Amino acid sequence: MRLEIRDAIGPATSDFLSRGLEHARERNARLLVLEMDTPGGLDTATRDMVQEILSSTVPVAIYVSPSGARAASAGTYLLYASHIAAMAPATSVGAATPIQIGGGGPREPAPQNKEKETKEDKAKDDKTDENVTATEPATAAERKAINDSVAFIRGLAELRDRNADWAESAVRQAVSLTASKALEQNVIDIVATDLPDLLRQIDGRRVRTQQGVVELRTDGLIVEEFQADWRTRLLSVLTNPNVAYFLMLAGVYGLLLEGYNPGAILPGVVGAVCLLLALYAFQILSVNYAGLALMALGIALIVGEAFAPSFGVLGIGGIAAFVFGSILLFDEGVPGFQIARGLIAGVALAAGVVMLLTVGVFMRARKARVTTGVEQMLQGTAIALEDFDAKGRVDIHGEIWNAVTQAPVKKGQKLRVLRVDGLTLEVMPFN
Structure with missing residues (x-):
């Protein structure tokens, strides 16, 4: 066989x-x-x-x-x-x-000082490799x-x-x-x-x-x-460091999307499954636990950015920790069990771009005009529906409101909203 x-x-x-x-x-x-x-x-x-x-x-x-x-x-x-x-x-x-x-x-072995090598020494080297100097391990x-x-x-x-x-x-x-x-x-x-x-x-x-x-x-x-x-092929795929790394990323971003959109269900389910598969793969790979701890810290910071936006501070710190942890994650010395450096660089670049776009959205949202609530009414312009000098009706944002004023108002005149009192607006004409 x-x-x-x-x-x-x-x-x-x-x-x-x-x-x-x-x-x-x-x-x-x-x-x-x-x-x-x-x-x-x-x-x-x-x-x-x-x-x-x-x-x-x-x-x-x-x-x-x-x-x-x-x-x-x-x-x-x-x-x-x-x-x-x-x-x-x-x-x-x-x-x-x-x-x-x-x-x-x-x-590495210390260099040897050989002033002269005889034919017998050379033959001995070829036969037994005894001239290779071994150094005592440091720890x-x-x-x-x-x-x-x-x-x-x-x-x-x-x-x-x-x-x-x-x-x-x-x-x-x-x-x-x-x-x-x-x-x-x-x-x-x-x-x-x-x-x-x-x-x-x-x-x-x-x-x-x-x-x-x-x-x-x-x-x-x-x-x-x-x-x-x-079964063997599947296990080989799951324990491939690059695949395990992708599973970890899919798990993190799945839970992140679920945090941004509670109730979406699908991202949370897919993220949880991928994260469990990644953890299973990590348990049977040669893992550097300092790298794994850094990755865990990075994940926590990235998720924290979703729930407590800090305009990129938590997110950038999380990306940095995640990248350093990725580099250290799998033992460099075990042949065949390393994550490709290009893969780590690509993931870091993609995460950085997403983080910058997210910060940009937050900044635009901060500068945007208020579109709901009392603040929206105070920034709006009302139109008088009739002549009045104390109480009357106005149109604002397609709605009819009761209004009070201390100056005479003409029908069709544009009015500034000064205050909102229940269902009544205090208005005054623009100068």
């Missing part, structure tokens, strides 16, 4: 492998081949996948393919966990240093993460009888190897040009699974494809 992973390792990938192994067990498959090309991914998902492989009764062969593919970071751990580790020509493996969530990556948290990852990958290497020293250097020093070098240094078992070549080369090999030692009979096997179903 064959399945593919062509993206960052995440919860959707872990779920896909788990169901693929279950399907392989149900079909009594002789081998599951996982073709992989990954830049890395999340630690939790990687460990879940490793546990699935280690507990599998079906032998698992991981094949880094096609040429030009890589098994970087999380992919290195998966390759070490597999029963058969294979790579296509012109592929690479390594760079498995863990990156701390919410912070920068490990520091206890970084040391803890790196040492834990070293123990993890060394355990996998010892279990599969692969090069544990190079595995440790891949974690501590972020070194990488090509397929041919990986084969020379016992990092992988096979270099195969394609899947049929892989199946021919592993035919007759013996591997240890949960049910004991199994001899592989793979030459000429019929390969069954295991495709990702709608």
Whole structure:
């Protein structure tokens, strides 16, 4: 059975492998081949996948393919966990240093002072990469993460009888190897040009699974494809950082529109659903919680602008907090799990334009003439419907009102409204 992973390792990938192994067990498959090309991914998902492989009764062969593919970071751990580790020509493996969530990556190695390099030293470099200097992590948290990852990958290497020293250097020093070098240094078992070549080369090999030692009979096997179903594709879409970001925006602006137009219902419902989906996606992504807090502050300020207009002060502050939070939100060091900078810039620009338009509407509304209430009557002009010198009737805004005056009034004369007393206007002629 064959399945593919062509993206960052995440919860959707872990779920896909788990169901693929279950399907392989149900079909009594002789081998599951996982073709992989990954830049890395999340630690939790990687460990879940490793546990699935280690507990599998079906032998698992991981094949880094096609040429030009890589098994970087999380992919290195998966390759070490597999029963058969294979790579296509012109592929690479390594760079498995863990990156701390919410912070920068490990520091660069200090430059080495080499006055002279002998041929023996150079050969040693090519063979073991021992001349790459590893620096001690700066914080206890970084040391803890790196040492834990070293123990993890060394355990996998010892279990599969692969090069544990190079595995440790891949974690501590972020070194990488090509397929041919990986084969020379016992990092992988096979270099195969394609899947049929892989199946021919592993035919007759013996591997240890949960049910004991199994001899592989793979030459000429019929390969069954295991495709990702709608659930896996949907989960992959939801956990994409750019999609989760859009869901957050849709949720915020949906609730904002509901605040401006109470009772509209549709914006509030759509906003609430999108916001819940975004929060679900954030829970299973590598989140920088300082960034998430900044985004929450920005959302609160933007919503506050809707309920307590401050002519842009709250809104502009909210946009700034939201943009900075967006930049920090997803860990920079986790490959494949970053928000596109262009997307953040576009959203910030659009939000700024909307905010400026809103402030402009507020300013025009502030300067506009009053169109209702007593203030409108005081600014209006009445027309006398008859001659009178004390009490009479006038027309104002298409309505007939009783009026009193202290000066004689002629029919059709324009009158200024001085005061409104109940249903009676006090008027006087224009000079």
